[in-house]
Amino acid sequence: MTSRSAPQTTPKVLRLADHRFGPDVLAGVEEVLASGQLTLGPRVAEFEHAVAAHVGVAHAVAVSSGTAALHLALVGLGIAPGDEVVLPDFTHPATGNVVLHRGARPVLVDVDPGTYNLDAGALERALTPRTRLVIAVDLFGLPADYPALEKVLGPRGIPILCDAACSLGAELSGESPARRGEAAIFSFHPRKILTTGEGGMIVTDNPGLATRLARLRNHGFERRGEQAVFHELGFNYRMSDVLAVLGSAQLPRLTEIVDRRNYLARLLSARLEPLEGIRAPATPAEGVRPTFQAYVAVLDEEVDRGRFIAALADKSIESTIGTYALHAQPSFREVCGTEPGDVPVSWMLAQRSVALPLHPSLSETDILWIAESVSSALEETT
Ligand SMILES: *Cc1c(COP(=O)(O)O)cnc(C)c1O
Numbered sequence: 001m002t003s004r005s006a007p008q009t010t011p012k013v014l015r016l017a018d019h020r021f022g023p024d025v026l027a028g029v030e031e032v033l034a035s036g037q038l039t040l041g042p043r044v045a046e047f048e049h050a051v052a053a054h055v056g057v058a059h060a061v062a063v064s065s066g067t068a069a070l071h072l073a074l075v076g077l078g079i080a081p082g083d084e085v086v087l088p089d090f091t092h093p094a095t096g097n098v099v100l101h102r103g104a105r106p107v108l109v110d111v112d113p114g115t116y117n118l119d120a121g122a123l124e125r126a127l128t129p130r131t132r133l134v135i136a137v138d139l140f141g142l143p144a145d146y147p148a149l150e151k152v153l154g155p156r157g158i159p160i161l162c163d164a165a166c167s168l169g170a171e172l173s174g175e176s177p178a179r180r181g182e183a184a185i186f187s188f189h190p191r192k193i194l195t196t197g198e199g200g201m202i203v204t205d206n207p208g209l210a211t212r213l214a215r216l217r218n219h220g221f222e223r224r225g226e227q228a229v230f231h232e233l234g235f236n237y238r239m240s241d242v243l244a245v246l247g248s249a250q251l252p253r254l255t256e257i258v259d260r261r262n263y264l265a266r267l268l269s270a271r272l273e274p275l276e277g278i279r280a281p282a283t284p285a286e287g288v289r290p291t292f293q294a295y296v297a298v299l300d301e302e303v304d305r306g307r308f309i310a311a312l313a314d315k316s317i318e319s320t321i322g323t324y325a326l327h328a329q330p331s332f333r334e335v336c337g338t339e340p341g342d343v344p345v346s347w348m349l350a351q352r353s354v355a356l357p358l359h360p361s362l363s364e365t366d367i368l369w370i371a372e373s374v375s376s377a378l379e380e381t382t
Pocket residue numbers: 065066067068091092094095137139163165166187188189199200
C-alpha cells in the first residue's frame with residue numbers, strides 16, 4: 001500500500017534541508033570531547049586549512065556564524081560611520097544588518113529578475129564618492145556576475161566583499177566565486193551547503209587582514225611574549241572545535257554534494273518548465289556552477305503564495321519564501337528612506353518567490369512528487 005509508485009501515500013515530510021551525519025562524524029566529536037580542547041583548538045585550525053585549500057585562498061578564519069563573519073569582515077575592511085556600503089536589496093537581512101551595526105549607510109540596489117543577483121547597471125548608478133565597499137551576494141548559491149561588477153568597480157578602486165554564505169562549492173570559470181573579492185564569507189547554518197549547526201568563515205588572500213580578523217574574533221587578544229595584549233576592541237566570535245569537526249567531515253564530499261544538488265535541480269526544472277503559473281530558476285550560464293543552496297522559483301502574480309505554500313504543506317512538502325526585500329523592512333526603511341516597492345524587482349521577488357525542497361537526501365521519486373504537487377497546488381491556488 002505504501003509503494004513509492006503511489007506517492008500520494010508518501011508518509012515522510014520533505015524538508016527544505018536535511019543533513020545526515022554518519023558514525024565517522026560522531027567519532028570525531030567524541031575525540032574532541034575526550035581531548036578537553038573545546039574551542040580554538042587544532043580542529044578549528046584543521047577546518048580552516050581544509051576550507052582555504054578547497055576554495056584556493058591563502059587564509060581562513062573560522063567564526064561563530066555567517067553573520068559574525070560579515071560583521072568582522074566589515075570591521076577588518078575599515079567600514080566606519082558615514083561610509084556607504086552597496087549591497088543587493090534582495091538578500092538575507094544579515095547582509096544589511098552588519099552595515100547598520102557599523103553605523104555605515106546601506107545602499108540597497110536592485111537585482112536581476114532572472115538570476116536574483118546584483119544588477120551591475122543599477123550598481124553603477126548607486127555609486128557615490130562615499131562608496132567604500134560593495135557586498136556581492138551569491139544568492140541561493142548562484143555566483144554573482146563578478147566580471148560585470150569588476151568592470152564597474154575595478155577602475156574606481158572599490159573593493160568587493162563576497163557574501164558567499166550560500167555558495168561554498170560553486171564555480172565561476174573553474175574557480176570558487178569566493179576568490180573574486182578582497183575577502184569572502186561562508187555560513188554553516190543548517191540551510192547551507194555544509195553545516196556545523198551554527199558557524200561561519202572568512203577567507204582572504206590578504207595576510208594582514210587575516211591576522212587582524214583572527215585577533216578580532218577573540219576579543220582582540222594577542223600574545224606578546226609572556227603578555228596578553230588587547231590592543232583593539234574585539235568580539236567573541238569564536239568557533240568551537242566540537243563544531244569544526246562536523247565541517248571537516250563533510251568537506252571531502254562537497255563536490256559530490258553540489259553535483260547531486262545540480263542534478264536534482266535540473267530534474268525539477270525540467271518538470272516545472274512546462275507548468276503555467278511558475279517560473280523555474282534560471283539555467284546557469286556557461287562556466288557557472290551554482291550550489292542550489294535553495295531552489296527558488298517565481299510564482300505568477302495570480303498565484304496566492306500563502307495558499308500555495310499551505311497546499312504543499314498539506315502534501316507533506318515544506319516550502320517557504322525566497323528571501324526578503326530589505327528596503328521594505330522597518331529596520332532599513334528609516335535609515336534608507338525607502339517605502340515598500342521602491343526597489344521594484346526585489347520587491348516583486350520578495351512577494352512571489354518560493355523555495356522548494358532540494359538537497360542530496362532527496363530521491364528522483366521525491367523530485368517527481370514535488371513537481372506533481374506543485375502542479376496541483378498551482379491549480380488549487382490560481
Ligand atoms: C544565511 C545567510 C547569511 C547569514 O548566515 P548565518 O550563518 O545564519 O549568520 C548571510 N548572508 C546570506 C546571503 C545568507 O544566506
